[in-house]
Amino acid sequence: MSRVYKKIELVGTSTESFEDAIKVAVERAAKTLKHLLWFEVKELRGAIRDGKVSEFQVVLQVAFRVEEDVE
Amino acid sequence: MSRVYKKIELVGTSTESFEDAIKVAVERAAKTLKHLLWFEVKELRGAIRDGKVSEFQVVLQVAFRVEEDVE
Amino acid sequence: MSRVYKKIELVGTSTESFEDAIKVAVERAAKTLKHLLWFEVKELRGAIRDGKVSEFQVVLQVAFRVEEDVE
Amino acid sequence: MSRVYKKIELVGTSTESFEDAIKVAVERAAKTLKHLLWFEVKELRGAIRDGKVSEFQVVLQVAFRVEEDVE
Amino acid sequence: MSRVYKKIELVGTSTESFEDAIKVAVERAAKTLKHLLWFEVKELRGAIRDGKVSEFQVVLQVAFRVEEDVE
Amino acid sequence: MSRVYKKIELVGTSTESFEDAIKVAVERAAKTLKHLLWFEVKELRGAIRDGKVSEFQVVLQVAFRVEEDVE
Amino acid sequence: MSRVYKKIELVGTSTESFEDAIKVAVERAAKTLKHLLWFEVKELRGAIRDGKVSEFQVVLQVAFRVEEDVE
Amino acid sequence: MSRVYKKIELVGTSTESFEDAIKVAVERAAKTLKHLLWFEVKELRGAIRDGKVSEFQVVLQVAFRVEEDVE
Amino acid sequence: MSRVYKKIELVGTSTESFEDAIKVAVERAAKTLKHLLWFEVKELRGAIRDGKVSEFQVVLQVAFRVEEDVE
Amino acid sequence: MSRVYKKIELVGTSTESFEDAIKVAVERAAKTLKHLLWFEVKELRGAIRDGKVSEFQVVLQVAFRVEEDVE
Amino acid sequence: MSRVYKKIELVGTSTESFEDAIKVAVERAAKTLKHLLWFEVKELRGAIRDGKVSEFQVVLQVAFRVEEDVE
Amino acid sequence: MSRVYKKIELVGTSTESFEDAIKVAVERAAKTLKHLLWFEVKELRGAIRDGKVSEFQVVLQVAFRVEEDVE
Known part of the structure; x- marks a missing residue:
């Protein structure tokens, strides 16, 4: 079966580094979204x-695999 | 605590002006989203x-602060 | 009343063609979203x-008319 | 039968607003072109x-449906 | 003598594929323009x-060699 | 003698419209810069x-003719 | 009365230089178009x-003032 | 050990379709390059x-994993 | 009263990291410019x-609020 | 000590060539700025x-090393 | 004699930081290429x-001076 | 048989002109590559x-026809 992914756009912030701002955004996204795959x-x-x-501040797209529904 | 924002992409329309089209989109977004901050x-x-x-017609991104979850 | 549209970003995949990858993404989106209009x-x-x-693989934006709420 | 559209690039000017500059360009185009559809x-x-x-000043593309010939 | 080319911008449409939409636009252009060379x-x-x-739908530029006049 | 222009980048703001935000930026620039020509x-x-x-908010470049010195 | 300009896209060629390729395109355009203003x-x-x-080879847009009709 | 990839830029051609032009380029690349991963x-x-x-014609980048040396 | 900002373009350098290169540029700018707000x-x-x-090396724009004059 | 550079944006003009327009802009900039390094x-x-x-006409950025202050 | 440089495109990866991913790619490139100058x-x-x-992951271009031959 | 081309990215330099910088890069490339076709x-x-x-300095891509192998 063909897979479908969805990308959402987030802004992460950190007083430390760009890498840290990305981690902040990804980890917050992971609270409600499963199957996060890339940014x-x-x-x-x-x-x-x-x-x-x-x-x-990092503006990033986070992509995840769509299981059943695209919302 | 580091803040995270989410951006969604909308298209607003108006018979009057681009500014009006933006207001239409922002106000419709404000019905279901809190903490809208910029476009x-x-x-x-x-x-x-x-x-x-x-x-x-204006294609715009509207950004808001993510409270608890990124959905 | 002025209309508002929302665009979401998806990635469709297919072993056959780009057109098929687009169809896969659009049809999956149509399972949960009404009023899809263009990509x-x-x-x-x-x-x-x-x-x-x-x-x-095709990265595409799918646009739909917002009925009551922008979520 | 499949439709074909043509886009031309114009610059409209106005002392009032960008919207007015667009109207100036579109209305001048409408003097010699039929079936103008979007900009x-x-x-x-x-x-x-x-x-x-x-x-x-607004640089814009104006699109119209091609009836018989593309010139 | 140095050659000159002109490019026009068209939108081709098809229910089948992007390739077909391109063919539709190119063949319509060929009805009134000679020396079409690339898209x-x-x-x-x-x-x-x-x-x-x-x-x-495919937005494409079609280029042709200018014979005598650029119009 | 060949002319030289300089461009600076400003952000104008207004509660009214984009046109007004541009006027605000241009008029503030005109307080200290002569020969403003385009934006x-x-x-x-x-x-x-x-x-x-x-x-x-409008991010714009304002261009002016350089008289004697480029600073 | 507000002015309107039209831009067309040409490709000029020269064995000598880019400047020469531009001159070739502009001068060919000037054979049939009046009021050429910039490229x-x-x-x-x-x-x-x-x-x-x-x-x-230079791909360039040539702009001219539209007198009566936009064609 | 951290992986490194290299991307090369190719142009594939086909009388049939864009997908076919891509296959032509990828398969030619595969004759001399191992570990091709994406385009x-x-x-x-x-x-x-x-x-x-x-x-x-398709201009594409083809990426492969660098084994020992980047050349 | 409507605010106006100016952006200047700098290049910061560091042997350590991109974040450090940004800090170097911002801190040098802060020696002569007040009201720096974002980069x-x-x-x-x-x-x-x-x-x-x-x-x-990081090429960045640094923005500051214009107090009295835009120079 | 880490170096910092500043870039300014100029437009040079010439009746001869693009290269000449660049020289005009660079030499005018050199009247008031030291340490010009690249464009x-x-x-x-x-x-x-x-x-x-x-x-x-050439729109170009000219970069110079910042000695003491960024202005 | 005029110098010529070549740029190749690599992707470096690291579990630590973007800077580290760049170092990984540059150092792997340095195993087979001499005269690496910038990225x-x-x-x-x-x-x-x-x-x-x-x-x-960082997609980067690495540039080196071409000694005798461009391959 | 379908043709395949490869593009490489070079930087040519000249004290005279951009055209000369391009010639320097192309002629150096021609020492080791056959079938160079466009830049x-x-x-x-x-x-x-x-x-x-x-x-x-000119950053340019040089394209050549791939005979047997893509390397």
């Missing part, structure tokens, strides 16, 4: 406060 | 009927 | 096994 | 004179 | 009706 | 508060 | 024969 | 002769 | 020496 | 007068 | 297993 | 020394 980074951005980087 | 325009298009612009 | 292809890819194309 | 915005630009915006 | 696909899209793909 | 829109975005659009 | 380069390419560049 | 389509184009599509 | 990554690159990565 | 072409355009190319 | 990141992606990021 | 320009850049353009 694709769309944008890297961040916030600055008092002349210093205060937050790393 | 990003992806495309501007429209329909023509009888040689006149009959509809302005 | 837009974002990417064409595929898998190779033993030196031969083993799967065609 | 797609490619670029938004404008002119500045004496420190103020003096003109809004 | 370039810009977009792949389609319509959905009753939960099934009802039409494949 | 190019790079992005359209906005803020949402309490389920309604609260601000339109 | 925009979309692509630079070329042909190779016997291990040497044999032709420079 | 990504970059461009769809084609040739026209006598007013008909005479060839489908 | 957007445009490109990730780097230098290689003796077969090893010797420098991570 | 990147963003756009090639030009003006047409009386059916002939009257000016070549 | 450019094209894509950031990754794999997810059991709801956690299991691998960071 | 596509991907990027135009250059170096600046002492406030003057010191080198024109």
Whole structure:
């Protein structure tokens, strides 16, 4: 049977690194979605406060296998 | 705690203006989603009927803060 | 009343053709979504096994009319 | 019978708004072309004179159904 | 003498396949244009009706050699 | 003598419209820069508060003629 | 009265340089079109024969002011 | 041990379909490269002769696992 | 009063990481610019020496609020 | 110590060639900026007068090393 | 004599970070290629297993100086 | 039999012009590759020394017909 995947777009944030911001987003997604398989980074951005980087932000797509229904 | 946002992609329509088409989409989204924070325009298009612009269409992403779960 | 549409991003797969991969994704989406209206292809890819194309993959956006709520 | 459409690229201008610049272009196109169906915005630009915006410019594609011939 | 080519943008449609939609557009163009030489696909899209793909659409540029005049 | 232009990138904001956000940015630029000639829109975005659009934002490049020096 | 412009897409060729290929395309266009105003380069390419560049090719859009009719 | 992949860019051609053009390119690549794993389509184009599509062309990247050396 | 922001484009470098290269650029910018608010990554690159990565480079835009004048 | 570079965006013009338009912009920039290191072409355009190319225009980014301050 | 460089496209992987994935690819390339000079990141992606990021993947171009022959 | 082409990515350099930089790259490629057929320009850049353009650089893809093997 042919497989179907769905991609959703999230923004993860971290004060540490882009990798950490991705992990934050992926792990939050994993709370309600099963079969997460891959992610694709769309944008890297961040916030600055008092002349210093205060937050790393990653816009990413997270893809998962659709079991029964596409919602 | 690190925040996570989700972006969904909508198309708003209006006979008046692009701004109005955006408001239509955002307000419809606000009926079922809380914590809407920003939008990003992806495309501007429209329909023509009888040689006149009959509809302005905006493809936009609407972003909101994910409370508990990413669905 | 102004209409609003939502687009979701799917990946369809097929051993036959890109057209077939699109049909697989659209028909799976139609199981849970009403008012599907159009699709837009974002990417064409595929898998190779033993030196031969083993799967065609299409990343596509599927758009549907939002009835009452945007979820 | 399968339909065919043609897209032409125009630039509309207006001192008022982008929407108005689009209407100017579409209505001029409608003088010589029948079956205009939709437009797609490619670029938004404008002119500045004496420190103020003096003109809004929209680069857009206008699409129409090809009746008998593609010229 | 240096050659000059012109490209026009068409949308072909087919209930069968993207290849067929391209053929439809190219053959219609060939009714009024001579010296068609190549095409370039810009977009792949389609319509959905009753939960099934009802039409494949290809936005393509068709290029031809300009004989005497560029019109 | 050959002319040289410089482009700077600004973000204008308005509660009213994208056109107004552009005017806000252009007029602020005109306070310190002479010979402003054109603008190019790079992005359209906005803020949402309490389920309604609260601000339109335009990322734009503003171009001016360089008189003596490029700074 | 608001002005309207039309852009057409041409490919100019030259054995000498990209600038020359542009001149070839523009001058051919000027044979049948009045009010040509500007061009925009979309692509630079070329042909190779016997291990040497044999032709420079420029894909460009040529814009002109629409007098009475958009055709 | 971390894996490394290499991507090469090919153009496959076919008188039948884009899928067939991809198979032609992949199978030719498989003659000299082992561990081919996936492909990504970059461009769809084609040739026209006598007013008909005479060839489908696919620009694609083919990826393979690097065993010992990257060459 | 409507706010206006300006974006400048910098390249930060670091022997450690992309995050560090961003911090280097942002902190240097903060020496002469007040009200820095956010950054957007445009490109990730780097230098290689003796077969090893010797420098991570990030091309980024840094945005700040324009107080009185846009310069 | 980690280096930081700044990029500014200029438009150079010439009646001769794109290369000449770049030189015009770079040399004007060099009047007030030290440590210019490289340029990147963003756009090639030009003006047409009386059916002939009257000016070549190059939109380019010019990069320089930031000594003490980023302004 | 004018220098020529060649760029190849690789995908590096790491369980640690994007920087590490780049190092993995560059160092593998250095086993068979001399004169590696710079890299450019094209894509950031990754794999997810059991709801956690299991691998960071970087698609990058690695450039080297061509000594005698381009192969 | 269906033909297959391969594209490689090179950077040519010249103190004279972009056209010359392309010739340098193509002629170096021709030393080891047969059946070179076309090139596509991907990027135009250059170096600046002492406030003057010191080198024109062209990133280009060079395509050739694959005889027996794809390597």
